[in-house]
Amino acid sequence: MKLFSTRFISGAALAMALSVAPAAFARTPVDQLVIGTSLAQVLSLDPQQGTEVKTQEILANTYDRLVQFSGEEGYAIRPQLAESWEVDDTGITFHLRDATFASGNPVTAADVVFSLTRLIMMDQSAAANLKNVGYTPETIADLISAPDEKTFRIEMTDSVIPESLLYRLAGGTASVVDSAVVKEHVSNDDYGNAWLRTNTAGSGPFVLRRWTPNDVVLLEANEQYWDGAPAMRRVIMRHAPESQAARLMLERGDIDVANALTAPDVLTFTDKEGFSIDEVKTGGYYVLSMNAGREPLSNPLVREAIAYGIDYQGIADTILGPYGRPRNVPVPEDFEGAIDNPDWSFQPERARELLAEAGYADGFDLTLKTIAQTPRVDMATAIQASLADIGINVSIQQGNGSDIVASHRARDFDLLIPQTGAFMPTALGSIDNFVTNPDNALEANNAGNFVWRSAWDIPELNAMRNEANGERDDARRLELLRQMQEMFIAQKPAVLPMFERFEPIVISERVHGYEGHPWSLTRLDDVTKTED
Incomplete structure (x- = not known):
């Protein structure tokens, strides 16, 4: 059963905590996950724009897709926002679960249509996986539809097989956004991009509280999450580009996970008590x-x-x-x-x-x-x-x-x-x-x-x-x-x-349930921590 906490610290206290030099950090709290990483390539948090590897873990936890997969069960496609789906000769019909966005708005098939249309019409590199199999600004309106609030339909082109289409819809760029919130922030026909680059409008287990480029990303638990609030009250991704410094922070307990270490620093944790290496x-x-x-x-x-x-x-x-x-x-x-x-x-x-x-x-x-x-x-x-x-x-x-x-x-x-x-x-x-x-x-x-x-x-x-x-x-x-x-x-x-x-990801033994994802879409809602 997922744990849940409503304790929050003030913005001022949070800012003070994040500004403390690494040497002053205490052992990380049991309800917070701290990840040492490189944020150098996090350029935009708009899910229909950001494609960089480290961006994907942020998107994976602030948004949902129709379907998902992980290293478990042979990388099989599994439900996420879609509870079930049927494949026929011409397309795939998805049936959505009851879910809400962080705003409280219900997730509907119209939001899925809006999100995929937005992806294609923005026509950025994020759209390549669907554009390359025939979903283009000229065709998208005829290929996707919402027969009712909980039913989404996508037609297959001649250039895609069902398995391939499902995996494309499992990607971070196919995240479903809250269409009502995004429309409120459209400026100069930008599809809400200027706002969504630095804000989130998803239904995922966490919401974005703060992003300072090349410094820190702070995610807080979404108490309205449809699958129950996550055990981690807060996730902090710290920019730690210097591998030796990140290694020392992990050894001291200042961070719980390190995923940007050099190969020699990763190997220092081989068979080291208190740590494991996940080679994804x-x-x-x-x-x-x-x-x-x-x-x-x-x-x-x-x-x-x-x-x-x-x-x-x-x-x-x-x-x-x-x-x-x-x-x-x-x-x-x-x-x-x-x-x-x-x-x-x-x-x-x-x-x-x-x-x-x-x-x-x-x-x-x-x-x-x-x-x-x-x-x-x-x-x-x-x-x-x-x-x-x-x-x-x-x-x-x-x-x-x-x-x-x-x-x-x-x-x-x-x-x-x-x-x-x-x-x-x-x-x-x-x-x-x-x-x-x-x-x-x-x-x-x-x-x-x-x-x-x-x-x-x-x-x-x-x-x-x-x-x-x-x-x-x-x-x-x-x-x-x-x-x-x-x-x-x-x-x-x-x-x-x-x-x-x-x-390669080095993980403290205090952390349980952290599983690296092939596309860096690592979900953190089932992660737990122990005191020792």
């Missing part, structure tokens, strides 16, 4: 994005040379550790339908031969952009050293989340290290980011598309991807996926998977 498989990758719209990266031979010019195993052993393992195919090796890895191990002589064949025997200069965040900064330095061995002089430009993400979306880079996820835990879900680019033209301005950002034109791969997404025969879809992986390797990708990505 994301299905995504750390990627080297190459701007194929710029010379010499437009040349496939140059891209192949770079693929042979990176010491993947060395980086995995010395930097990544629990954060990842080498893999150059955009489907994890243990997913059904995955092909073997190509021989893109560190072979500097082979890389130099390819550069000479491409007409760059004397090498060239490039700039590598990366978010100043673990483990990407150290990866960038290692890549810089590896590529120097083959004659490519790389300078590194670090920046905060907003700077680097903006450069990526604007195609303003030579090399860049982003990370991907998988929209569902299958080969189809993991490869989608790497093979989707319906229109490579600059004027298409499809910044929500991962491949478009690298200006890599892949019409054949995109066509095969569309076929696989609409193929309901499992055997035929698996064969298409194998062909796509082979074609991806053969084309010397401008979006080079380097390492399958894991999220």
